[in-house]
Amino acid sequence: MNERLNRLANLPLRENLQGLAPYGAPQIDVPIQLNVNENTHPLPAEVHRAIVEEVSAAAVGLNRYPDREFTELRERLAAYLGHGLAAENVWAANGSNEVLQQILQAFGGPGRSVMGFPPTYSMYPLLASGTDTTYIPGVRSADYGLSAHDAAEQVKAAAPNIVLLCSPNNPTGTALGLDVVEAVYEAGRASNTVVIVDEAYAEFAHTGTPSALSLLPGRERLIVSRTMSKAFALAGARIGYLAAAPEISDAIRLVRLPYHLSAVTQATGNAALKHIDTLLANVEAIKVQRDRIVSELTRLGFTPASSDSNFVFFGGVKNTKAIWEGLLEAGVIIRDVGIPGHLRVTAGTEAETTAFLVRLEELLTQGV
Ligand code: PMP
Numbered sequence: 001m002n003e004r005l006n007r008l009a010n011l012p013l014r015e016n017l018q019g020l021a022p023y024g025a026p027q028i029d030v031p032i033q034l035n036v037n038e039n040t041h042p043l044p045a046e047v048h049r050a051i052v053e054e055v056s057a058a059a060v061g062l063n064r065y066p067d068r069e070f071t072e073l074r075e076r077l078a079a080y081l082g083h084g085l086a087a088e089n090v091w092a093a094n095g096s097n098e099v100l101q102q103i104l105q106a107f108g109g110p111g112r113s114v115m116g117f118p119p120t121y122s123m124y125p126l127l128a129s130g131t132d133t134t135y136i137p138g139v140r141s142a143d144y145g146l147s148a149h150d151a152a153e154q155v156k157a158a159a160p161n162i163v164l165l166c167s168p169n170n171p172t173g174t175a176l177g178l179d180v181v182e183a184v185y186e187a188g189r190a191s192n193t194v195v196i197v198d199e200a201y202a203e204f205a206h207t208g209t210p211s212a213l214s215l216l217p218g219r220e221r222l223i224v225s226r227t228m229s230k231a232f233a234l235a236g237a238r239i240g241y242l243a244a245a246p247e248i249s250d251a252i253r254l255v256r257l258p259y260h261l262s263a264v265t266q267a268t269g270n271a272a273l274k275h276i277d278t279l280l281a282n283v284e285a286i287k288v289q290r291d292r293i294v295s296e297l298t299r300l301g302f303t304p305a306s307s308d309s310n311f312v313f314f315g316g317v318k319n320t321k322a323i324w325e326g327l328l329e330a331g332v333i334i335r336d337v338g339i340p341g342h343l344r345v346t347a348g349t350e351a352e353t354t355a356f357l358v359r360l361e362e363l364l365t366q367g368v
Helices: 002-009 045-059 071-081 095-107 123-130 148-158 178-187 246-253 263-273 281-299 320-329 350-365
Strands: 090-093 113-116 134-137 162-166 194-198 222-227 240-243 311-315 343-346
Touching: 045 263, 071 090, 071 240, 071 263, 090 095, 090 246, 095 123, 095 162, 095 194, 095 222, 095 240, 095 246, 113 123, 113 148, 123 134, 148 178, 162 178, 178 194, 281 311, 281 350, 320 343, 320 350
Parallel strands: 113 134, 113 162, 162 194, 194 222
Antiparallel strands: 090 240, 222 240, 311 343
16 A cells, blocks of 8 residues: 555645545445444335336436436425425535535635534545635534534634535534524625535434525525435435525536436436435434434433434543444444544444444443
């Protein structure tokens, strides 16, 4: 590997990429995978069948480029979101990672900046370096919270071109109040800052947690990013999307690759969206397991953060490495996000969650 790194160092890599490490959540083939916040429930048979049929029909026309405007998918996504949104308010790409990258390509770039509030989604600084946008790390309170006042003051002072607010936040799991989004939007008025609210986990929020979608009317610099990877159990299909004023899509059309959403991807998304209720049926079950993890971890003496997502971030871990490795030995992989004393676990099926909790308690009993 060192030899390879030396050879990489000889290549004329762009200066701001030199020495960086790629995104690298381990992909280890163990039976219980609770490390990347996927929906661990398999696709319901009805949805699986619908996708196979629609993809099969689309395959007949694969000699042609797909609909460059993925019109049907945008219509279906807009209908799902509600809030009076129409197809022209929606854009989609290969996962919300690509949606975010396209936004940074259009509104960031050399000489421009994007502000995030770590600990937050680990891809944000990587998307910034990939687009040669300066990443400005904002500061949260000691308990990882972010108040409207603190966020707004920091945005005013830094005047970034883009702000990334993650709600519910990865890795902490907690949703932001809409007052934070409103305050950040106002604070960015003078600098014309584009505000992205990354709601990848919105469907898992506690009842009554409002979405930033309700703030879109009249806010043309506000973008709400969503994904079909989590609640919709379609991480492998790579479909993310955004809702915003139509001119945001016009800006992104300047940077997207033509036909970036394959006919197979569009068919998969369209078929799945015809079965939304079935597809989302497991969300409630996942929320039950999420809440169970929070209460069980509390009982075991850990300090889990309150979670509006399908994962739980917990502190009070004496030896993160030993716990992580002890779980892995039992075929359970969770995530060490690099924050001392903390780990993150995805809420799986009831059986997977039980396996995690039983093994964890066993490790504690063994004095790990
Ligand atoms: N945003 C957040 C906060 C995430 O955690 C993830 C995935 N881990 C994404 C965006 C990207 O997901 P995808 O590209 O699969 O839509």
